[in-house]
Amino acid sequence: MMKTKNIYISALIGLVLLTACESDDKVVQQVLDGKTSGAVLRERAISGEEDFDIFRDETEFSVTLEEQDEDNGELIDRVDFTISFVDNNKEGATGDDTVDPIAFGTIPASEFTIGDRGLPVADFSFTMAEALETLGVPLTEVLPGDRIQLDFTLFFTDGRSFNANDAAVTVTGGSFFSSPFSYSLLVDDGIAFDYEVTTSDEIDLSDGAINENYQVDISIDDESEGSLIETLNIYRTFRDLTIGEDGTDLSEEEALFETYNIADLDLEEGARILSLDYSLDMIFGDELELEDLSVGDDFQFRYEIITEDGRIVTTDEKDTEYFYTIATSECILLNGDAPFPGEYTVKLTDLYGDGWDGAFIEVTIDGGDPQVFTIETGEESEGTFTVPEGATSLLVTYTNGLWEDEHVYEIIDPNGKKAAVGGPFERDNAAPPVAREVELKVCE
Structure with missing residues (x-):
């Protein structure tokens, strides 16, 4: 019985593979046969820029096209190009500068050469300046978000023609045929x-x-x-x-x-x-x-x-x-009932750059030995302390020193947010050192 099942499965797999191959062949035939879908103008490469910007009208767009028909390129007569402008801003001195498609060039069959796949290929390129000159749109009216649209039509010697309106999705969007018959070039701000x-x-x-x-x-x-x-x-x-x-x-x-x-x-x-x-x-x-x-x-x-x-x-x-x-x-406190566990970062700054003049921050966890943070000399210092899981108390204090108007600190919580900041303070060099509690707010 098992052997019979294996035979059925093998036959089924073979049928699926055969059907898949036949399906691919049918797609090719649908593109290359018949009166209305008998040609592909395939994109082989794009060079230069695929977008323009509002400053550099010397920017060039270039595309290499490959033609394929039922006679492997023998039917090609020419490719005509049109250019249009889509004003997506509707601003400026002239209002809506949208321009409908107008003639922009032709590649006759004589300019196609045989490429590495045995099919006719040709290049077409233009600069933004050339497009705008043809369209009659001044550069000063071009803004980010506008588009320059290049469309082309393939003509056969027997009078047939093909463009984006004639091509099926398989042709315009398929990875093999890659024949969009149209390019919409976005204008960026160039900044x-x-x-x-x-x-x-x-x-x-x-x-x-x-x-x-x-x-x-x-x-x-x-x-x-x-x-x-x-x-x-x-x-x-x-x-x-x-x-x-x-x-x-x-x-x-x-x-x-x-x-x-x-x-x-x-x-x-x-x-x-x-x-x-x-x-x-x-x-x-x-x-x-x-x-x-x-x-x-x-x-x-x-x-x-x-x-x-x-x-x-x-x-x-x-x-x-x-x-x-x-x-x-609005802060939702994570340390309202108990210290929030994790690693905290203490960042100290002296605005004059000569140390903290006797001032310091002290951190005590669960009544243990205090950890002291200060700047002995220089402009900055950084350190960390870790609150373990299950800790029940955390006390942070700041003790003043001389030249308090130079002292700045911030404490970063385990989530990367500021839990406390302080300074610069009012200077009173006659004031005695006093430890003042620093409240930490760890927010969700």
């Missing part, structure tokens, strides 16, 4: 805008919360040391998303917050550099206070770059390149 928040992008509304200044490092690189861009504008919005029962809406519409001249920013490795440091008072503005906020409200900052020729580069959606949000939250 590397790097944005790094070095503190926190949340405002903690819980009692006794640690809220530092909102600090950001920005790098702007147009590959020309900033000569192609002129201005950085920063816009602020407040959204009251938790309107109370009285219906009072404290939202504030977008308004210009700060402006920077790009040429005035520091230049490092070809990029313009800017460090921002906003206190809560600066973020709140004249009308808001911490007590006005509820969890769920947020502040939005939109960054806008004005190019040297007057174009505007920006985005206006969350988590996009030029748009950032400061959220509100």
Whole structure:
């Protein structure tokens, strides 16, 4: 009985393999046979850039095409190309600059050569400048998100023609045929805008919360040391998303917050550099206070770059390149009943760079021997302490020394968040040393 089953299984596998092979053959026949699907204009290679940007119109796009028909290329007459422009911004002096497809070139059969697979191949290339000149669109009206569309049609000597509208999905999207008959080239902004928040992008509304200044490092690189861009504008919005029962809406519409001249920013490795440091008072503005906020409200900052020729580069959606949000939250304590276990990092700084002048931090776990952290000399020091599982007490104290206005510390919890910060303090060199408890807040 087992032998009979094996015979059935073997026969079934053979039938499946035969069917699969026949299926592949049918796909090829569907593409290469008949009046309406008898040709493939296959993409063999793309060189140059697959996207353009708003500055460098000398950028070139180049594609190598391979033609295949039922007579292995004997039917080809020519390939005609059209170019079009899709304005996805609808801004600027001329409004909507969208241009419908217009003639952009021809490759006659005589310019095809026989490639390494025995089929006709030819190259087609163009620069962004050539495309815009043909379209009649000035470079100053091209913005990020616009597209330049290249379409082509294959003509046979018997009068038949093939383009993207004629090709099936198997042809336009298949890995073997790879014959899209069309390329949509995105226009990028040509600017590397790097944005790094070095503190926190949340405002903690819980009692006794640690809220530092909102600090950001920005790098702007147009590959020309900033000569192609002129201005950085920063816009602020407040959204009251938790309107109370009285219906009072404290939202504030977008308004210009700060402006920077790009040429005035520091230049490092070809990029313009800017460090921002906003206190809560600066973020709140004249009308808001911490007590006005509820969890769920947020502040939005939109960054806008004005190019040297007057174009505007920006985005206006969350988590996009030029748009950032400061959220509100409330700490859920993880160390409310017992010390939170794990490794803590103590970072010390002396703003003058000559040590902590007798000041120190002391850590005691479950009444054991204290661990002391200080800066004997120099500007910075860093150390760690570990709270074991099951610990019942953790005492952290700061003892003052001389020149207290130079001393700064922060303690990082096992989750990588700041559990405590302190300093610089008021200077009183006559004050005696006093150990003051440092409260740690380990939040979820």
